[in-house]
Amino acid sequence: MCEVQKNDHFSPSADWHDAVRLFLQDCKSRNLTNATIRRYRNGLEKLHQHLALQKMQWSDLAPALLTHYVIPSMLEEGLSLRTVNCNLCIYKEFFKFLCGEGLAASDIGVWLKPFKLQPATAHTFTDEHLQHLFALPNRSTFTGLRNYVMMLTLLDTGIRLKELAKLQTSDVLTEEASLRIVQGKGRKSRLVPIQRLAINALKRYMQERGALGHQYLWITLENEPFQTGGIRMMISRYCAAANIQGIQCSCHTFRHTFAKKYIMNGGDIFTLKSILGHERIETTEMYVELFARDLNMQHEKYSPIEHLAEELPFFHVNESEVHV
Template sequence: MNPRQHRQPVMGTVLINTRTAPTFAEAQVLFQTFLEVKEIEGLRPRTLSDHQVYFKGLVDFVRMSQSENLEEVTLSVDVIRQYILYLKKEKGIWDNHPWLAKDHAHKRGLSPVTINVRLRTLKCFFRYLTREGYMQEDLSAKIKLLKTDKDRIVALDKQQVTALLHQPNLQSYAGSRDYAVMLLLLDTGLRISEALGLTLYDIDLKTHALVVPAHLAKNGKSRELPISPATVQALLKLKSQTQRSLPEGDRLFYSIYGDPLEPSGFRRQLTRYAKRAGIEQTRVSPHVFRHTFAKFYILNGGDAFTLQRLLGHSTMDMVRVYIQMFTSDVQAQHQRYSPVQGILGKTQRRTRMDLRHR
């Protein structure tokens, strides 16, 4: 009798899932592996966090609408489409927001742009599942992004910028800080996460330059930016105020409690300043300051390639959008400053005056 006849092999065995797709319970386990892979690939912590938040949103929907037992629900196109309908019609716009959820509980249904942000992260996970052999069907190919309108990019005009800069109380630390942040955003086009993540080691106030470190940049590449004398003066004043209370602190911007200033905290301040300035028809946010920088850079004759480098875009796509969106403003500037308009305009005015005197 062969002694091996009734023995089961224990080495080299592979557990094979005979289903075509994992359950949501299994997907949760696979998602953790997916995050580890993406971290190895170099995704930034903020991007990894977004993946976690949006996948959790999908799992919460399944628990709410399908079953608390995630072993009973298989990851499928039908479930994802139901989730998209929920986002479009029922999802609260400000659900889980620390201060807006209560006041805006009646606002339901996310915009196509917001939904697409979530779908892009989920599609990335679905592609991973197919590529690694955990799913036979590629859900990412069947789930299409929603059609969106090409909204005009919101930017501030000079009067609105001036009104906002007059709102902070420069006699207080918070006011000096907010004024310096606004100047820095307008002067450089930095993303708010980049600006608030800067340390004293990233900025040279003598040479009027700063470096956005690679770990802060969205594209993972560091870049050097010039800053104007007015911004330098505001930062020097803020640095002096900070060092009196936090002599060991190395960040540029702190909360009044001594913690690093968070983007959400600055957004709240901007909302208050906009209300006090009477700006109601134009959305005011840190990213609108970035658009405003791009707008005035173009209007003042800046070239597209330098703008791309300053903004930290990996391609020219967004820069082209800026140029297209601000075409009417460029045309207005052209009418005012064109040499032809200046030369012929004077000639035409003289001709009209001569005709009046005949």
């Protein structure tokens, strides 16, 4: 493990392009997705560009140079704080790798601190929205049944669009009341619970789907896999038909709605992290922050003290006796 001192300078023994190549090779060996590797490559290219703007060599890098020159340069370019934070996460991974491989004298990434961001708005469906959406598909037709079951699966599990599209018939574990979700490029999987109503709907859909030459769960009328673009368009059309306005209508809205209802119904954050497939608990905690106002309203509605006060007068405090 690298010993890190705050004043240590970054002293790699490989040039920039070799270092990046080795890092990306390591990412591939860890079976990271192509999208993640592409994001890492782009982030490191951005760092290289900003070093050039500051007329700095990467061998001169130190925590102070990053925080006082490179990061401000990114902000001046107009990058959002969220994008800068994403780049910082990439740099931390990069410097940690180089230090571990002996290509750097110290891991300067530990001194990089992300910007504190205001929680983003998480669009969610109301119960009225959901009633309208689920009333739209004509379940007497194959496509209507498929679309209904897809939306039901999204709402009951909170899985991502790509995870939904990649589902195989063998991933529907009816006996275990679970879906097996493969994350990324087959690097790992998780079991997501699914409840009785959705399970029964899936069973009916799979009977209608029948046996085919492939195991893709969701199919078109031509028995081809129903791809993410088609799913996205289907959700968009239903939202338009339901006249849902003022919120972003997408598969991710089902995911946010699932998370909100899970939290509001008393679900714990650690189980939610596992269900949603988050790598970091901080990502899951974001939902608690986003729905804090709703949680306060829920507590007010179900507060044990407030309910006891209705039955037991001695719980009451005369507000005129309260001194601030």
